[in-house]
Amino acid sequence: MGKQRVLSGVxxxxxLHLGNYLGxxxxxxxxxxxxxxxxxxxxxxxxxxxxxxxxLATDTYTIAALYLxxxxxxxxxxxxxQSHISAHSELTWLLNCITPINWLQDMIQFKEKAIKxxxxxxxxxxDYPVLMAADILLYDADQVPVGEDQKQHLELTRDIAxxxxxxxxxxxxxxxxxxxxxxxxxxxxxxxxxxGTRKMSKSDPSELSRINxxxxxxxxxxxxxxxxxxxVRGLELGNPERPECNNLLMLYGILSGKTKDEVTAECQDMGxxxxxxxxxxxxxxALKPIQEQYKAVMDDRTYLDSVLKDGREKAEAVANATLKRxxxxxxxxxxx
Ligand code: AMP
Ligand code: TRP
Numbered sequence: 546m547g548k549q550r551v552l553s554g555v556x557x558x559x560x561l562h563l564g565n566y567l568g569x570x571x572x573x574x575x576x577x578x579x580x581x582x583x584x585x586x587x588x589x590x591x592x593x594x595x596x597x598x599x600x601l602a603t604d605t606y607t608i609a610a611l612y613l614x615x616x617x618x619x620x621x622x623x624x625x626x627q628s629h630i631s632a633h634s635e636l637t638w639l640l641n642c643i644t645p646i647n648w649l650q651d652m653i654q655f656k657e658k659a660i661k662x663x664x665x666x667x668x669x670x671x672d673y674p675v676l677m678a679a680d681i682l683l684y685d686a687d688q689v690p691v692g693e694d695q696k697q698h699l700e701l702t703r704d705i706a707x708x709x710x711x712x713x714x715x716x717x718x719x720x721x722x723x724x725x726x727x728x729x730x731x732x733x734x735x736x737x738x739x740x741g742t743r744k745m746s747k748s749d750p751s752e753l754s755r756i757n758x759x760x761x762x763x764x765x766x767x768x769x770x771x772x773x774x775x776x777v778r779g780l781e782l783g784n785p786e787r788p789e790c791n792n793l794l795m796l797y798g799i800l801s802g803k804t805k806d807e808v809t810a811e812c813q814d815m816g817x818x819x820x821x822x823x824x825x826x827x828x829x830x831a832l833k834p835i836q837e838q839y840k841a842v843m844d845d846r847t848y849l850d851s852v853l854k855d856g857r858e859k860a861e862a863v864a865n866a867t868l869k870r871x872x873x874x875x876x877x878x879x880x881x
Contacts, residue, residue, distance in 0.1 A: 551580040551727075552686035554587040554627065556747075557604035558596070560757040561611055563828075564735035564745035566835075567799055568692030572729050574616040576690070582622035583684050583860060584612055589627050589634065589676060593669040594658065610849060611758060614838035625856035627680065632864035636679035637672070639871055643712060644675055644705055653697055661748070678702040682721045683864040690727040693734050694744065699726040713874040720874050721867075731799065738772035741788030759836060762829045769825045780812045780820060797824050800831040 553573060555565055573584060586608045591601060605626055612624050627633050649655065649671050659666045681689055681702050689699055706721040714720050737743045737754040745755045753768050760768070773789050781787065782794045782805055797820075798808040812820055842849055873879070 548579065548581045549687035550685055551576070551582045551688045551690060552585070552681055552684045552724075553583075553690050554585040554590075554680060555608055556587050556590045557601065557608045558591050558594075559604070559747045560759055561608065562735075562745055562747065562755040562757050563796070564692065564755070565747075566615065566758055567735055567796075568729075568733055569690065570612065570615045570617075572690050572727070573622075574618075576727075577618060577621045580621070580688065582617075583625070583686070583863075584617060584622055585625050585627045585680065585860070586612075587627045587677075587680065590673060593667060593673045594662065595665070606843075606849060609853060610839055610842040611835070613842050613849075613852070614835045615758075619852065619855075623856045623859045624852055625860040626853055629853070629857045630861050630864050632683055632861070632868045633676065633679050636683055636864075636868055636871060637676045639875060640675050640679055640682075640705055640709070641672065643709055646671075648701060648704065649674060652701065654694070674698045674701050675705070678705045681724050682706055683867045684860070685722040685863070685867060686724045687722070688727045689724050690729075693728055696726055696728060699724070709871075709874075720870055731795075735796065736788060736792040738768055740773060741790075741792045756828060758832060759839065760832070765828050765832070766825050769821050769828065772821075774817045778816075780815050780817075782809055793820070793824060797827060800824075801827045 551573070553569065555561065555569065561570070573582065586605050588601065588605045591604070609624055609626065617624060652674055655671055655673070658670060662670070677698050678701065681699075682705075689702075691699065703723050706723050709721050710717070710719055710723075735745045737745050737749060738756070739749075739751055739754040743749075743754075747755070749755060753771055756765055756768055772793070774793070775787055775789055777787060777790070780790055780794060782791055782798070784791060794808055794812060797803070797812070798805060801808075803811070815823075869879075
């Protein structure tokens, strides 16, 4: 039996932060040799909210370079850019026509983003999860590693695939493969540094709320120094009454590679004055190799271009085969 297929993606909106890394990319890297992986930079998703045309292309390259810098290995994985493959847009249209609109109106992320945007909500924002379903279904993905926040979109993807198969498959034939979400509990939800009850997010207006993978040591030091804490004595993990404390200790554990018991033993008698420098040092050290690799990749643009060209060719072959299957099932004629 061949390896199972994995597909995932990140949007090129701004810099990647620790939540993206620990909730998503680090898990891709750890499991990659067991799977046949496709990782895309989802730049079509990036324009569902107002975006800056002057930086879209550079932001896209940045994310692709960060994939490589974080350890995505081309021996096991294909890296590509969503907009380079037109099948993503085309399958989205076809799936739009079988997706009930209320399924999309019920999506938590849509509701949250729509509230934030007020008047200016595009059809694309509502349709975002269908594009995501197309991304996944085009590659017959078995597993989709994402953070907890994407679980609902994965369920929707499964519902769309099942509905399509039911409507257009002959004798229960699986035209679209139903994918499984792959959600790790550790690191699945990294919280904001300024509010431990909200997730760390690219869209938070405060830079102090997140640590970006490319932040220099001074920025990391400043952000951790200013981050929100509490005034309870002693530090602990797992107390829901202390969301900031829990988040910071969890971060320390993941970044240092220490278990919960080890973190508890080491930190329970500490105050913030002692813990913060420790977390700062650990974060700077953990990000250093990624930042060095990133610089090396960005300095060699020819290499990055060739990675994306190869990725596009490999991905396109798979995507086009699925698109053809779908169009045939829908009854389209094939042009000569
Ligand atoms: P996004 O930033 O929304 O493009 O998310 C890219 C990936 O990072 C997705 O798999 C998300 O689930 C994951 N992710 C984003 N923010 C966090 C967070 N605060 N904690 C854990 N995972 C996250
Ligand atoms: N919506 C995802 C997010 O914000 C990004 C994404 C787009 C994605 N297409 C995907 C993730 C396909 C996994 C698989 O994180």
